[in-house]
Amino acid sequence: MLSSIKFGLVITISFIFAIMLTLLPLPGWTVWLKPAWVMLVLFYWVLVMPDKVNVTVAWIVGLMVDVVSGTFLGAHAFAMVILAYFIYKLHRRMRVFPLLQQTLTVLGFMLVYQLIIFTIQGIGGDLPHTWLFWLAPLTSALFWPWVSWLLQDIQERLALHV
Amino acid sequence: MSIFKRRSLLGLWALVLIVFAMLLMYFDQQTNDLNRVRASLAMLITPLEYAVNLPVSALDWLSGGLTSRHTLLQQNKKLQTQLLLLQAKMQSLLLLEKENRDLRALLQSSKHVANKAVVAQIIATATDPFVHQITLNKGRKAGVYVGQPVIDASGIIGQVIHVSMFTARVLLLSAPRSAVPVIDNRSGIRAITIGTGTGDQLQLLHVAKTSDIKVGDELVTSGLGGRYPEDYPVAVVNKVQMLPGQAFAMITATPTAHLNEGRMLLLIWPTPKLEHKKRIG
Structure with missing residues (x-):
């Protein structure tokens, strides 16, 4: 019981940090490079604890991202639920991937994520007029090793196990 | 679960x-x-x-x-000179305003003059670069409402689209969803600018090829949409293209306001145009 409270707390704090990173004011040239922090953190938690963090958490977190980023309510929730579901489906295989292969898988997932957001934005009418939009999945994937390493470290220090 | x-x-x-x-x-x-x-x-x-x-x-x-006393004194001096100059200008403006009001009274029409304004600070910018929104530190508590115009020292910034208790979201002029009814200050041609999503480019919608709009023309709000008050600077035309294949002229303009800079903005409360209603009714 106690461990499940601790677990919920760690998850919540990790998502709050991810949202704060998303909000962080950065110099102008980085706008298109900003990684999808929240999606990265969600990816990690679904991968290691698929029975606790899955589509429900993805939906709630996605809604918060929609509020933060000013997109249509439900846009990021939609994308995150789809991704969380497929990460859940593939978590057994992805867990044993070597780091490089895992990073490439993350890149693939992030491209799908960006594509979903792109499509929804397109239906709403505001599309980015530049190819730089597709750089964000790349930076997200580049940050994957660090994010997963950091979260794993925290998890081990606090002795949170599935 | x-x-x-x-x-x-x-x-x-x-x-x-x-x-x-x-x-x-x-x-x-x-x-x-x-x-x-x-x-x-x-x-x-x-x-x-x-x-x-x-x-x-x-x-x-x-x-x-940590600013030195010297710098502060210098800045103070500079600001005081600026204030003096502005006050001098203000005197002539007051005279003009009075004259203008008298003339308009003669013509029985009315135009907004004084607006209530409140300074707000930008506390966040939208995370998706193509969303073109900023968050201000004034919300419903300060009387901010949806549709309220936001300006800076040099022109229109955008309008408020969401209000929460302590914050407000502003849609910038440069967003593709944002349209502003404008009028060419030189020729009086009416048009609508829409954002292109690139940050420093606006596009003019459906302007006939024969329209008298030239590079360097100043576009100001026409007040026709009912959202933005009249005669605030919006943009300066920087390119006019007449493509043979297109039905309309391709005109782009640069916003006069600094959309991506600065941390202080002004929220304005345009005075309702009561007399207009009277005239219509």
């Missing part, structure tokens, strides 16, 4: 959530019913926005505290 351990159920639940997300998107796009949901969710985000902004404002404060 444990009931969703079985996979078949999780798939079903995911589907339910997806449908729910789609419904939300539909209603958010088509109606304003979700504004209250968004406002209350924004309340949860507000402390985070302030927390993220803290280092930035701390740095501002620190650099203010």
Whole structure:
């Protein structure tokens, strides 16, 4: 019981940090490079604890991202639920991937994520007029090793196990 | 959670959530019913926005505290000269305003003159670069309303689209969703500018090829949409192209306001045009 409270707390704090990173004011040239922090953190938690963090958490977190980023309510929730579901489906295989292969898988997932957001934005009418939009999945994937390493470290220090 | 351990159920639940997300998107796009949901969710985000902004404002404060006396004195002197100049200009403006009012009274028409204005600070910019929104530190508590115009020292910035208790979201001129009715200050041609999503380019919609709009023309708000008050600078025309294959002229303009710079903006409350109504009625 106690461990499940601790677990919920760690998850919540990790998502709050991810949202704060998303909000962080950065110099102008980085706008298109900003990684999808929240999606990265969600990816990690679904991968290691698929029975606790899955589509429900993805939906709630996605809604918060929609509020933060000013997109249509439900846009990021939609994308995150789809991704969380497929990460859940593939978590057994992805867990044993070597780091490089895992990073490439993350890149693939992030491209799908960006594509979903792109499509929804397109239906709403505001599309980015530049190819730089597709750089964000790349930076997200580049940050994957660090994010997963950091979260794993925290998890081990606090002795949170599935 | 444990009931969703079985996979078949999780798939079903995911589907339910997806449908729910789609419904939300539909209603958010088509109606304003979700504004209250968004406002209350924004309340949860507000402390985070302030927390993220803290280092930035701390740095501002620190650099203010560390400025030398000499620099401050210099700045003070400069500002005082500027103030004197502006006050001198103001005198002639007051005279003009009075004259203008008298003349308009003679013509029995009215135009807004004084607006209430409040300075607001930008506490966050939208995370998706193509969304073109900023968050201000004034909300419903300060009397901010949806549709309110926001300006800076040199022109229109955009309009408020969401208000929560302590913050407000502003849609910038440069967003593709943002349109402003303008008038060419030189020739009096009316047009509508829309954002292109690139940050420093606006496009003029449906301008006939024969229209008298030239590079360097100043575009000001026409006040026709009822959102923005009249005669605030919006943009300066920087390119006029007449493509043979196109039905309309391709005109782009640069916003006069500094959309991506600065931290202070002005929220204005345009005075309602009562006399207009009287005239119509």
